[in-house]
Amino acid sequence: MIIKSFELTKLNLSKSNLHLIFGNNEGLKEDILKNFFFKNFNGEILKYDEQEILNNKDEFLSSLLTKSLFGIEKLIIISRGSDKLTNLISEILEKLTLDTKIIIKSPLLDKKSKLRNLFEKNKNLICTPVYEDDSRSLNNVIDNFLKEQKLNISQEIKNILIDRSKGDRINLKNELLKLKNLSISKNKLSSEDALKLSNLAENYSVFELSDNYLAKNLKKVSNILNENNYSDEECILIIRTILNKSKRLLKIRHELDNNRNIDQVISSFKPPIFWKEKEIVKKQAQSWSTNEVREIIYKINDLETMVKRTKSNSMLFVYNFVSNY
DSSP states (O other), X not given: OBOOGGGGGGSOGGGOSEEEXXXXXXXXXXXXXXXXXXXXXXXXXXXXXXXXXXXXXXXXXXXXXXXXXXXXXXXXXXXXXOGGGHHHHHHHXXXXXXXXXXXXXXXXOOTTOHHHHHHHXXXXXXXXEOOXXXXXXXXXXXXXXXXXXXXXXXXHHXXXXXXXXXXXXXXXXXXXXXXXXXXXXXSSXXXXXXXHHHGGGGSOOHHHHHHHHHTTOHHHXXXXXXXXXXXXXXXXXXXXXXXXXXXXXXXXXXXXXXXOOXXXXXXXXXXXXXXXXXXXXXXXXXXXXXXXXXXXXXXXXHHHHHHHHOXXXXXXXXXXXXXXX
């Protein structure tokens, strides 16, 4: 059964425990998972690659038959799904009464795909194609973000962001986060602000600088600083981005201190960590102790106070901070 992405809000997803999401729009896939599956879900989220499932087929089928002793719900995400899963899904449909929800994420599948045909033709299965975003869908992403963050920007700024995102909602969200961080220190955002910040997407972004700083990738941080000519206006944005990511890292470190598995902590973290970030977030969590992260947050707050008091060369303070631990 084909259910388009914009129709999911009208659908009772509990009617089917098998859902195929296919296409090249990775950002929309993550939005569907976040808004329709992860939201209000308090059970266990298990993530596998297709090959992991195929290499341990019998064990996987057995796990579907075994209910948790504590009644904890399970949500299984299978990445890079292909036609190789077709026989397994058919076997599940024939032999099992499925209590666990399984979501298969696949790249673009052509019309001859066996897996796609199985999900499209079976009324007990849900199949959702995710194609490239157009201007309308990107504008909806912006409006939803502004509503959540209680921000307001002009249509001119929206058009700039859509143009610079190059049809990718992942790029668009990065640009929106930059504006959000800048809005902390600037009440009214202009089109010039949007142009200056979005230019960074063409080379190294503020987010990449922040991520590599927290991952202690000294060589990468040095390359980013050398390749970019950040202005004094952008230094507050860099500080706020590092601060926000540090606060998230502190929460992760608290979870790890409770003797939890790092992969489990990252997978179940809320709000969900985007799949492209997971490896570097894992490295960040392994690079710092909880007390060290707490100390860094204090230092970042001090740095922000210092920068706000300085009328010129404020970027020099930021350079010194991210170049030294």
